[in-house]
Amino acid sequence: xxxxxxxxxxxxxxxxxxxxxxxxxxxxxxxxxxxxxxxxxxxxxxxxxxxxxxxxxxxxxxxxxxxxxxxxxxxxxxxxxxxxxxxxxxxxxxxxxxxxxxxxxxxxxxxxxxxxxxxxxxxxxxxxxxxxxxxxxxxxxxxxxxxxxxxxxxxxxxxxxxxxxxxxxxxxxxxxxxxxxxxxxxxxxxxxxxxxxxxxxxxxxxxxxxxxxxxxxxxxxxxxxxxxxxxxxxxxxxxxxxxxxxxxxxxxxxxxxxxxxxxxxxxxxxxxxxxxxxxxxxxxxxxxxxxxxxxxxxxxxxxxxxxxxxxxxxxxxxxxxxxxxxxxxxxxxxxxxxxxxxxxxxxxxxxxxxxxxxxxxxxxxxxxxxxxxxxxxxxxxxxxxxxxxxxxxxxxxxxxxxxxxxxxxxxxxxxxxxxxxxxxxxxxxxxxxxxxxxxxxxxxxxxxxxxxxxxxxxxxxxxxxxxxxxxxxxxxxxxxxxxxxxxxxxxxxxxxxxxxxxxxxxxxxxxxxxxxxxxxxxxxxxxxxxxxxxxxxxxxxxxxxxxxxxxxxxxxxxxxxxxxxxxxxxxxxxxxxxxxxxxxxxxxxxxxxxxxxxxxxxxxxxxxxxxxxxxxxxxxxxxxxxxxxxxxxxxxxxxxxxxxxxxxx
Numbered sequence: 001x002x003x004x005x006x007x008x009x010x011x012x013x014x015x016x017x018x019x020x021x022x023x024x025x026x027x028x029x030x031x032x033x034x035x036x037x038x039x040x041x042x043x044x045x046x047x048x049x050x051x052x053x054x055x056x057x058x059x060x061x062x063x064x065x066x067x068x069x070x071x072x073x074x075x076x077x078x079x080x081x082x083x084x085x086x087x088x089x090x091x092x093x094x095x096x097x098x099x100x101x102x103x104x105x106x107x108x109x110x111x112x113x114x115x116x117x118x119x120x121x122x123x124x125x126x127x128x129x130x131x132x133x134x135x136x137x138x139x140x141x142x143x144x145x146x147x148x149x150x151x152x153x154x155x156x157x158x159x160x161x162x163x164x165x166x167x168x169x170x171x172x173x174x175x176x177x178x179x180x181x182x183x184x185x186x187x188x189x190x191x192x193x194x195x196x197x198x199x200x201x202x203x204x205x206x207x208x209x210x211x212x213x214x215x216x217x218x219x220x221x222x223x224x225x226x227x228x229x230x231x232x233x234x235x236x237x238x239x240x241x242x243x244x245x246x247x248x249x250x251x252x253x254x255x256x257x258x259x260x261x262x263x264x265x266x267x268x269x270x271x272x273x274x275x276x277x278x279x280x281x282x283x284x285x286x287x288x289x290x291x292x293x294x295x296x297x298x299x300x301x302x303x304x305x306x307x308x309x310x311x312x313x314x315x316x317x318x319x320x321x322x323x324x325x326x327x328x329x330x331x332x333x334x335x336x337x338x339x340x341x342x343x344x345x346x347x348x349x350x351x352x353x354x355x356x357x358x359x360x361x362x363x364x365x366x367x368x369x370x371x372x373x374x375x376x377x378x379x380x381x382x383x384x385x386x387x388x389x390x391x392x393x394x395x396x397x398x399x400x401x402x403x404x405x406x407x408x409x410x411x412x413x414x415x416x417x418x419x420x421x422x423x424x425x426x427x428x429x430x431x432x433x434x435x436x437x438x439x440x441x442x443x444x445x446x447x448x449x450x451x452x453x454x455x456x457x458x459x460x461x462x463x464x465x466x467x468x469x470x471x472x473x474x475x476x477x478x479x480x481x482x483x484x485x486x487x488x489x490x491x492x493x494x495x496x497x498x499x500x501x502x503x504x505x506x507x508x509x510x511x512x513x514x515x516x517x518x519x520x521x522x523x524x525x526x527x528x529x530x531x532x533x534x535x536x537x538x539x540x541x542x543x544x545x546x547x548x549x550x551x552x553x554x555x556x557x558x559x560x561x562x563x564x565x566x567x568x569x570x571x572x573x574x575x576x577x578x579x580x581x582x583x584x585x586x587x588x589x590x591x592x593x594x595x596x597x598x599x600x601x602x603x604x605x606x607x608x609x610x611x612x613x614x615x616x617x618x619x620x621x622x623x624x625x626x627x628x629x630x631x632x633x634x635x636x637x638x639x640x641x642x643x644x645x646x647x648x649x
Contacts, residue, residue: 059199066188066401069167069176072118085125086207086215092129094198104160107135110151112143113165114274114336115298118175122165127230128223140235144274144337146437147239149180166336169308172301240281250447262287267327269318271307272299275333278439292325307334309341309425315349323347331442339425340438342445344463352423353379361465362448363419364389373407373420376522377552380535381470397522399544400426408434472554474622480549481643487547490641498540499524501632530557536621555621
C-alpha cells in the first residue's frame with residue numbers, strides 16, 4: 001500500500017469516536033519480505049541548522065530516558081497532543097541520520113507497533129519519515145518490542161535498525177518510539193541526539209506542530225511525494241518460530257521432542273496487548289493446552305485491565321484464570337511483551353522479587369557462582385536466596401536500562417553475569433543478547449517447569465524452586481511529590497539530609513537500630529535491626545521520571561519497623577515535592593531482638609522525586625519504620641516543598 005493511502009485511511013479511522021478492536025490477522029503485515037525498496041535519496045543530506053528554543057524544547061520533552069514517549073490522542077480536555085504525526089515523521093528521519101553518523105550506509109529500518117489506537121496514524125508518518133531521509137522502510141505491523149530487535153539479528157536479515165511504536169503499560173492515549181540497532185536498544189544520549197536532529201528538521205520545514213490539521217497535511221504531502229511503497233514482513237510469525245525452536249532445544253523431551261508441551265495447560269493473559277501470539281503461535285503449536293488463556297485479542301483500548309505485571313488487577317485476573325481453568329502455569333505480559341510475570345499452579349503470583357528469585361534459581365543451576373544484577377528495591381530475602389545458591393547479588397539502580405547496562409559492564413570486566421532483572425518484570429540474559437525480553441523470560445520458566453517435571457516423574461513444579469525464599473511480613477511504597485520546579489536540587493538536598501540524619505543515629509530507638517547500607521548506587525538504603533534476627537529496610541530515592549521522592553519500606557515484623565521508618569522520615573521533611581515510600585516489616589512495634597530491616601532514600605534520575613524504600617523483619621514494622629521516616633521529613637528545611645500526604649496516611 002502506498003504510504004499516502006495508508007495515512008488517509010488511518011486518519012479516517014481515527015476520526016470516528018468508536019472503540020476499535022484489532023484482530024491478530026487484520027493487523028499483521030502480509031509477507032513480502034523479499035521486496036526491495038528504492039531509497040528516495042542516495043546521499044546523506046546536509047544537516048539542518050539548529051532548531052529554535054521552542055521547537056527544540058518541544059522535541060526534548062518527548063524524551064523518556066532511553067525511549068520517546070508522548071500524548072498521541074487528545075482524549076481528555078486540556079490533554080494536549082505532544083507526539084504528533086509530524087513529530088514522528090521528523091524523529092524517524094532523525095534516526096536515519098543518526099544511523100548514518102555511525103557508519104551505516106545502506107539504511108533499512110523495520111517498524112512495528114502495539115495495538116494502540118494511535119498506531120495506524122503514527123505508523124505511516126514514521127514510514128514516510130524514514131523514506132524522506134533516504135532509508136528503505138519495512139512495515140511489520142503488529143509486533144512486540146523484543147521481536148523488533150530480533151528482526152535485525154535474524155538469519156538473513158538486511159535490516160540495520162528498527163523502531164517499535166509503543167508506550168508500554170501507559171494509558172491508551174499515550175504512544176512512543178523505541179529504537180534498536182544490532183547492538184541493542186539505544187541509550188539516553190542517543191535519543192537526545194535523534195531528537196535534536198528531528199527538531200532541526202522540523203524547524204527547517206517550518207511545520208507548526210501545534211496545528212493538528214497542518215501537521216497531518218504536511219505528513220500527507222510527504223507521503224504523496226514518496227515514490228516507493230514500504231515493504232512488509234510478517235516478523236512476529238518469524239519471531240514465534242524462533243521462540244518455538246528455543247523451547248524445543250531447551251526441553252529435549254525424550255518422548256515428544258517436537259511437541260514438548262503436550263499435556264501441559266498454560267493460561268496466558270496478554271491484557272489485549274501484543275502478547276497473544278505467545279499462546280497461539282508459540283505454546284499451542286508445541287502441544288500446550290492454552291484454552292484457559294484470556295485477553296489475547298489485541299485491543300488498544302485495553303478494556304479488561306492494564307497490561308502490566310506490576311498491576312494488582314492484572315495479576316489478580318491472571319491468578320483467577322489459572323485457578324478457574326486448572327492450568328499448570330500462568331503467564332502475564334505487558335503491552336509490548338518486554339516484561340512478564342508467572343502464576344503458579346496454586347495461584348501464587350510470581351512477580352517482582354519472586355520472579356527475580358525464580359529466574360536466579362534457574363540461571364544458577366546452569367551457571368553456578370554467577371552474579372545477578374537487580375534494581376535497588378529488592379528484598380533482603382532475595383539476597384539471602386541468591387547467596388544460598390552460590391550466586392552473588394549486585395543490587396544496583398532502578399531503571400531496566402541501568403540494570404542491563406551494569407550487567408554488560410560487569411561481563412566486560414570479566415565478572416560472570418548471566419541475569420539482569422528489575423522488580424518491574426524487565427529482565428535480560430547474557431545468552432539472549434542482553435535483550436530486555438518478557439517472552440524469553442516466560443519461555444525460560446516454561447522450559448524449567450517441564451524439565452523439573454520430567455526429572456521428578458511429574459510431581460515437581462516451579463514452587464519448589466522458591467520454597468526457601470524469605471519474604472517480608474510487610475511492604476509498602478510511598479510517593480512524595482516535589483512541588484518546587486527545581487525538583488532535582490530539592491531532591492538532592494533531602495537525600496543528603498536523610499544521609500546525615502541516619503549517620504547521626506536519629507533513626508535508631510530502643511526497639512530498633514538503623515545503619516546505612518555500605519554500598520548505595522542511588523539514594524540511601526538503611527538497614528533496620530528489628531530484633532530476634534529480623535531485618536527491615538528503608539530506601540529513599542528520587543523517582544526516575546517524576547517530581548517525586550520514593551520511599552520503599554520492608555519489615556519482618558507486622559505492625560513494626562517499616563511504619564516507624566516512614567513516620568520518622570515524614571516528620572523530618574515537609575519541604576520537597578513528592579515522596580514515594582515502600583515499606584515491609586516482620587516485627588510488631590519494632591525490630592529489636594536481632595531482627596533487621598532497611599531503608600533506602602534516593603533521588604529519581606529524571607523526575608522531581610525522592611524515593612524511599614524500606615524493609616522490616618517485624619510484622620507491623622512497616623508502619624513503625626515509615627513513622628520514623630516521617631519524623632525526618634517534618635524537620636527538613638525543604639518540608640514545604642514536599643507533598644507528604646502518602647506518608648501521613
